[in-house]
Amino acid sequence: EVVLTQSPGTLSLSPGERATLSCRASQSVISNYIAWYQQKPGQAPRLLIYAASSRATGISDRFTGSGSTTDFTLTINRLESEDFAVYYCQQYGYTPLTFGQGTRLEIK
Amino acid sequence: EVRLVESGGGLVQPGRSLRLSCAASGFKFDDFAMSWVRQTPGKGLEWVSGVSWNGVKTEYAESVKGRFTISRDNAKNSLYLQINSLRTEDTALYYCVKDTIRWGFYYFDYWGQGIQVSVSS
Numbered sequence: 001e002v003v004l005t006q007s008p009g010t011l012s013l014s015p016g017e018r019a020t021l022s023c024r025a026s027q028s029v030i031s032n033y034i035a036w037y038q039q040k041p042g043q044a045p046r047l048l049i050y051a052a053s054s055r056a057t058g059i060s061d062r063f064t065g066s067g068s069t070t071d072f073t074l075t076i077n078r079l080e081s082e083d084f085a086v087y088y089c090q091q092y093g094y095t096p097l098t099f100g101q102g103t104r105l106e107i108k
Numbered sequence: 109e110v111r112l113v114e115s116g117g118g119l120v121q122p123g124r125s126l127r128l129s130c131a132a133s134g135f136k137f138d139d140f141a142m143s144w145v146r147q148t149p150g151k152g153l154e155w156v157s158g159v160s161w162n163g164v165k166t167e168y169a170e171s172v173k174g175r176f177t178i179s180r181d182n183a184k185n186s187l188y189l190q191i192n193s194l195r196t197e198d199t200a201l202y203y204c205v206k207d208t209i210r211w212g213f214y215y216f217d218y219w220g221q222g223i224q225v226s227v228s229s
Contacts, residue, residue: 056217
């Protein structure tokens, strides 16, 4: 199965700053089939990005996905208080579908 | 408005069985594949199983093969997960999730609120 490794485990930043989250796959992900989700405490994950760089419906343009092959990045510009959460990447190029272990974005 | 509402969870003893249900509304249910994803504090998010729009194609994570059975009833807009031979490591919050395609398993644009399954003697 494709193992996704996210880094860093925890990212401490202040509102207004830029967050850069990494997701590395153990093998090349076909067609860059990577999605990103945001999860806040007590809530289900919410889809942010699919196909590595396409924003889901209603997602702010402060969220940008990029990358290819094995290295993918989620960038969040001008952090707002509502952005502090846990972020997961997921690959859907192969079954079993797999998720990264998550990056916790916390307020510094 | 898309809604996915899980039910059927609870506290069960190891070796017993459980059936999770998910009632879907707000979209054309038989146009999309569906899956179950579980979450634990230790292992994070884990895709458990998926079923194609017509129920013909099903896939499972290796950790649950032979014990879990996914199914759907399009007439009732419902998704199911039959869980047999429960193990303590099956303890998790189980989410019903909507896929974005009919055949195959991609990413999930809607999630239920989750249902807790706890396995303990």
